[in-house]
Amino acid sequence: MPPILEISGASKGFGRGHERATVLRDLDLTVEEGDFVSIIGYSGTGKSTLINLVAGLLKPDSGSVKMDGADIRGPGPERGIVFQNYSLLPWLTVTGNVRLAIDQIFPQMTEKERAERAAEYIDMVKLSHAAGKLPRELSGGMRQRVSVARTLAANPRILLLDEPLSALDALTRATLQDEIADIWQKNRTTVIWITNDPDEALLVADRVIPLLPGREGATLGREITVDLARPRDRKQLLGTPEFKDLKLRLVDTLLGAKKDSTPHVTRKLAAPDILPEDLGKPRNFSFFNKPAPRRRSQLQREELQVEA
Numbered sequence: 001m002p003p004i005l006e007i008s009g010a011s012k013g014f015g016r017g018h019e020r021a022t023v024l025r026d027l028d029l030t031v032e033e034g035d036f037v038s039i040i041g042y043s044g045t046g047k048s049t050l051i052n053l054v055a056g057l058l059k060p061d062s063g064s065v066k067m068d069g070a071d072i073r074g075p076g077p078e079r080g081i082v083f084q085n086y087s088l089l090p091w092l093t094v095t096g097n098v099r100l101a102i103d104q105i106f107p108q109m110t111e112k113e114r115a116e117r118a119a120e121y122i123d124m125v126k127l128s129h130a131a132g133k134l135p136r137e138l139s140g141g142m143r144q145r146v147s148v149a150r151t152l153a154a155n156p157r158i159l160l161l162d163e164p165l166s167a168l169d170a171l172t173r174a175t176l177q178d179e180i181a182d183i184w185q186k187n188r189t190t191v192i193w194i195t196n197d198p199d200e201a202l203l204v205a206d207r208v209i210p211l212l213p214g215r216e217g218a219t220l221g222r223e224i225t226v227d228l229a230r231p232r233d234r235k236q237l238l239g240t241p242e243f244k245d246l247k248l249r250l251v252d253t254l255l256g257a258k259k260d261s262t263p264h265v266t267r268k269l270a271a272p273d274i275l276p277e278d279l280g281k282p283r284n285f286s287f288f289n290k291p292a293p294r295r296r297s298q299l300q301r302e303e304l305q306v307e308a
């Protein structure tokens with residue numbers, strides 16, 4: 001049986017003509033059904049571009065992105081995305097937002113079944129007490145819970161999380177990381193979680209794959225297997241040698257790639273060969289008495305090293 005997701009030699013760039021820049025280069029990734037994968041990278045390396053390729057919102061320039069062995073040709077309900085910015089409809093309540101997805105995906109269900117399904121997923125993200133509230137009445141963490149409930153209620157086979165918690169404060173983020181990991185443990189939907197936070201990646205996922213910047217586009221680096229028992233207790237785990245070792249490996253890989261990708265240009269700057277006028281001194285306005293400009297080369301030589 002083919003893997004649920006297979007990316008082979010995929011590259012993607014943007015722009016036209018000589019302004020075209022490759023953002024992602026030669027990506028290879030295999031995800032099996034039920035995997036919990038986290039992809040971690042610096043801001044701007046192309047993480048959202050990668051998610052958009054899997055979501056079917058973009059097509060690769062070369063290589064392939066396949067689900068169940070067939071090319072992904074566009075968006076589909078079997079791939080649900082949770083974005084960073086909640087993307088809820090502001091005029092609908094929590095139930096209304098979740099129902100919208102259920103009504104679209106399950107038109108054959110009875111009204112009662114749809115209501116029950118909405119209630120079940122709202123309960124899963126611990127929002128039953130706020131089911132009748134509008135998005136503007138919710139905190140950021142609660143809004144993101146609604147997004148997760150709405151996406152899961154549509155029964156996707158792959159859940160794509162594009163930096164879902166990065167707009168939230170650290171404590172809310174930690175709570176939601178644990179909650180989403182718990183939900184995954186119960187329903188085992190395949191998850192691809194994009195993040196730029198090493199702790200987050202290592203606490204939630206079983207496979208952490210760095211997206212490494214490079215001069216000719218970012219590419220996926222060597223995977224780190226996170227063999228830590230679940231449910232994971234962050235308070236207990238963060239101080240353990242196993243966790244520290246995993247984090248060191250991950251951070252080392254990311255920092256190493258950043259250093260390698262930074263173009264290091266050393267060039268000599270030719271400063272104008274005339275010293276600027278000293279504006280602190282009184283000026284001599286007589287044209288004939290005006291001293292010849294002093295030349296920098298008569299006084300000193302200097303070289304500037306510039307890193308760009």
Ligand SMILES: Nc1ncnc2c1ncn2[C@@H]1O[C@H](COP(=O)(O)OP(=O)(O)OP(=O)(O)O)[C@@H](O)[C@H]1O
Pocket residue numbers: 014015023041042043044045046047048049050196
């Ligand atoms: N549709 C587009 N047209 C042109 N350039 C784009 C497009 N989408 C992304 N890019 C460029 O591709 C690069 C990667 O963008 P992308 O949003 O994928 O990065 P990211 O890792 O998700 O960043 P962040 O973590 O800041 O969200 C950026 O330089 C961005 O400007």
